[in-house]
Amino acid sequence: MNLEKILAISGKPGLYVLQVQTRTGFVAESLVDGKKITVNLKSNVSLLSEISIYTYEGEKPLAEIIQKMADKESKGPALSHKEDNAKLIAYFKEILPDYDEERVYPSDIKKVLNWYNMLQAKGLIVDAVPTPAVADEVVSSLDEIPATEVKTPAKKVKAKKE
Known part of the structure; x- marks a missing residue:
């Protein structure tokens, strides 16, 4: 379960999802009613993951x-x-x-x-650890990705005049 972007804001009811970080704070969207609010950096905010x-x-x-x-x-x-x-x-x-x-x-x-x-x-309660079938599916889909050739730029060397 990923609680990384879920916030509890002191003085505000409910939970919020971190949307965008700004210079003076951030914008969060309420899980209750979907309204977006701006939150000042001085506000007491807790990430649920912490x-x-x-x-x-x-x-x-x-x-x-x-x-x-x-x-x-x-x-x-x-x-x-x-x-x-x-x-x-x-x-x-x-x-x-x-x-x-x-x-x-x-x-x-x-x-x-x-x-x-x-x-x-809100349907945000999910398994913390993927089931073996899901993990195998992810691994097999990674095997299907073709390996690409990585080209590094050639170094330019200046010849010294003697």
Whole structure:
């Protein structure tokens, strides 16, 4: 699952896709309604690919957690982020049993569930690792590409006059 261009912007609801970088910031498109907004460099912006969840052993990247949720739900929608905190915590314990309960708050769990459901609704939940059949197909298509001859320019050498 590629979360490289998916953004969470502080103070703005939903998730955004990075479209174009500008001199003073960037343009992002909302996943919710498709509207484009300009974002100043001073805004607090987080790439989903850079977010991690605290566990007792260290940190787990958000992409791994979303993949676990997708596997559990067969790529379908997950529990609503509007459920009560007890249900949210129980659900999250099924997904990530060793998450640090002192450092991961119910509000964080709500964000993760909300983000997963937004990504799932837009069809952005895909397998992280291609299946062997897909990997074989990619390799076989690479074998069919003909090798081309690479020509390097000849060096020009000036002869010294004696």
